[in-house]
Amino acid sequence: MSDASLLLDNVTLARGGRTVLDGVSLELPERRVGLIGNNGSGKSSLVRLLNGLLTADAGRVVVHGLDAKEQAAELPRKVGFIFQNPDHQIIFPTVAEEIAFSLEQAGLPRREAAREAVPALARFGREHWAERPVHALSEGEKQFLCIIAVLVMEPAVIVLDEPFSSLDLPTRRRLEALIAGLPQQVVLVAHELDAFAAYERVVWLHEGRVAMDGAPAEVVAAYRVFAESLG
Amino acid sequence: MISLYLPGRTWLHAIPAGWKLIALALVSLTVAPFDSLPLMAGLVLATLALYASLGRAALAQVALLRPMWPLFLILLALHAWNGDVLLGLVVCLRILAMVLLANAVTMTTRMDAMMDAVEPLLRPLALFGVAPRAVALAVALMIRLIPLLFALWESLNESYRARTGRRGGWRLLAPFCIQTLRLSHHTAEALAARGGVPRGSRR
Incomplete structure (x- = not known):
């Protein structure tokens, strides 16, 4: 196993009395990984294991050399997580505070984090956002703010859970x-199947198991046929 | 009172949060014992002048006081009942001035600056095992979520009207609470994803 890969070894997870992941084993060293499947197939649960938001009931999860159970406290800095709804993710009333919070979580002392927020925004060409209230940003701007807030923590992996929905x-x-x-x-969960064209690998989950795994063209095509047959 | 941060930099933004809070406390203590109508009217006018000096966007925030009119009417009616309308007017003007002044502080003070100023006062809470930083974060979150909660209420109201043609009113309370809990669950998850609530008061 290389150090820069995501490893799931026979992972099982139950939520609310339902098995959502059932003996999933994957080794993902690729830089661009897509995750597709119907609603309730276990995609969101799987990516939550990578960030420590959920812990596997059985099996082992290793993220770039970190054991997700033993070293759970280190995962948030290693794995940045972008959620579907930016409004659920933004914690502070102004942009600069939101960024400063991330810098603080990354280990900067508080005063320094507050000072560094504007230069951090400037690296993304958004220093003029610093004083803006977050509720005044558009949906796209909010999503971009969420990504900046995650990137300033300099994670090694970025997980995006249906970021395009709105x-x-x-x-x-x-x-x-x-x-x-x-x-x-990058691990991207999305229903927009054309988003994966340039990805190196796509995993199709169905009812908590890997249904297919491989190059995006084949996996997406097979999933499309299956999904249309249900409709 | 719903106060939203005023973007931009006015002269009031430049004054440290602690000073603004102390000034607010001093003004409210000073005017509390007086029942003079001209004094209170003067205070309200001075407050409005303060808003005017902050620009048009600040003056527009005065409109946020609209939900307080019923309270003022009730206060006036109660005092009229007691035969002292003038005193009622003084009380209303005092409340108006204090709310406006408090709002002037919150709309020109960033949440983190406010929390830095308030945190020393929260420090005794540490005796009971409550981290002052966690309290400060909770307050920031609350301010952040207020506009979201309004949007949530509006969307529930819209769904109700779309199917009934009537306003939802109190019937929306239960779904609103459930949706609010869902929202807080999502926010808690996002907070955990970034490493959770910072422990201790590292500076």
Whole structure:
């Protein structure tokens, strides 16, 4: 196993009395990994294991060399997590505070984190946002703020759990371009199947198990046929 | 009182949070014992002048006081009942001035600056095992979530009206509470994803 990979070894997870992941084993060293499947297939649960938001009932999860159970406290800095709804993710009333909080979580002392927030925004060309109240940002801007807030923690992996759901097409394309340029390993959960074209690997989950795993063209095509057959 | 942070930099933004809070406390203590109508009217006018000096966006926030009118009417009616309308007017003007002044502080003070100023006062809480930083974070979250809660209420009201043609009113309370809990669950998860509530008061 290389150090820069995500490893799930026979992972089982139950939530609310239902088995959501059932003996899943995956080794993911690729820099761009897509995760597809119907609602309730276990995608969101799987990615939550990577960040320590959920802990496997059985089996082992290793993230870039960190054991998700033994070293859970270190995971939030290693794995940045972008949620579906930016409004659920933004904690502070102004942009600068939101960024300062991330810097503080990354280990900077508080005063320094507050000072560094504007330079951090400037690295993304958004220093003029510093004093803006977050409720005044558009949906796309909020999602971008969430990503900046995660990137300033300098994680090794970025997980995006259905980040496109509330975005219009131009905003979604901009976000896709931004993701494409990230140096980090990216795990993207999405229903927008054309988003995976340039990915190295796509995993299709069905009822808590890996249904298919491989190059995006084949996996997406197979899933499309299956999904259409249900409709 | 719903106060929203005023973007930009006015002269009031530049004054340290602690000073503004002390000034607010001093003014409210000073005017409390007096029942003079001209004094209170003067205070309200001075407060409005303060808003005007902060620009148009600040003056627009005065409109947020609209929900307080019923309270003022009730206060006036109660005092009229007691035969002292003038005193009622003085009480209303005092409340108006204090709410406006408090709002002027919150709309020109960043949450973290406010918390830095208030945290020493919260420090005794540590005796009971409550981290002052956690309290400060909770307050920041509350301010952040207020506009979201309004949007949530509006969307519930819209769904109700779309199917009934009537306003939801009190019937929305139970779904509102449930949705609020869901929202807090999501926010807690996002907070955990970034490493959770900072422990201790590292500076």
